[in-house]
Amino acid sequence: xxxxxxxxxxxxxxxxxxxxxxxxxxxxxxxxxxxxxxxxxxxxxxxxxxxxxxxxxxxxxxxxxxxxxxxxxxxxxxxxxxxxxxxxxxxxxxxxxxxxxxxxxxxxxxxxxxxx
Amino acid sequence: xxxxxxxxxxxxxxxxxxxxxxxxxxxxxxxxxxxxxxxxxxxxxxxxxxxxxxxxxxxxxxxxxxxxxxxxxxxxxxxxxxxxxxxxxxxxxxxxxxxxxxxxxxxxxxxxxxx
Numbered sequence: 001x002x003x004x005x006x007x008x009x010x011x012x013x014x015x016x017x018x019x020x021x022x023x024x025x026x027x028x029x030x031x032x033x034x035x036x037x038x039x040x041x042x043x044x045x046x047x048x049x050x051x052x053x054x055x056x057x058x059x060x061x062x063x064x065x066x067x068x069x070x071x072x073x074x075x076x077x078x079x080x081x082x083x084x085x086x087x088x089x090x091x092x093x094x095x096x097x098x099x100x101x102x103x104x105x106x107x108x109x110x111x112x113x114x115x116x
Numbered sequence: 117x118x119x120x121x122x123x124x125x126x127x128x129x130x131x132x133x134x135x136x137x138x139x140x141x142x143x144x145x146x147x148x149x150x151x152x153x154x155x156x157x158x159x160x161x162x163x164x165x166x167x168x169x170x171x172x173x174x175x176x177x178x179x180x181x182x183x184x185x186x187x188x189x190x191x192x193x194x195x196x197x198x199x200x201x202x203x204x205x206x207x208x209x210x211x212x213x214x215x216x217x218x219x220x221x222x223x224x225x226x227x228x229x230x231x
Binding site: 031041059106107 | 149
């Protein structure tokens, strides 16, 4: 079954304690990205990766890091979480095709993070 | 910031009524996508529009891409309780010339349906 898997689904942590949210896809997609979702703000892209070892900032990258050592995995790292990073996080993957090709994004189930 | 503006942000609909949500961009789009997120769920792809003036239908949902490729709309007829959720428009990578690589979503229209 084609899917994007995020872990953990829920996480409560304290300010400053480093954490990693994992994301894995089994569709051989080149493009992967992370979003945070906050009420009234929709989905805002944090980082994206167009292929292995290629990552770039989205619209809200401050306080986050990512890596893309393998095609299937794209972990999100919070080196020193702060309360303003409390949010719902989604990982997504899609194929890299020309703009008129199929670029449907597949989303993970989400990770609800609370930083106290 | 977000390339596409969605209106309205919130839509309260009586079951059986029609409604429309709009997505507007200041720049020309290569294509546009629509997603639906049910309460407590994750966004799920609905459709992609590529051609100027394109209209696509999925049962009671009608999607339209403007002639200038700067706006899009989603129209739902005879709303049902199963239509509850948030609808997002999105511009995939390469969708705009000034944000190539980014996959950007509108703020979404949250739809509440009362029986």
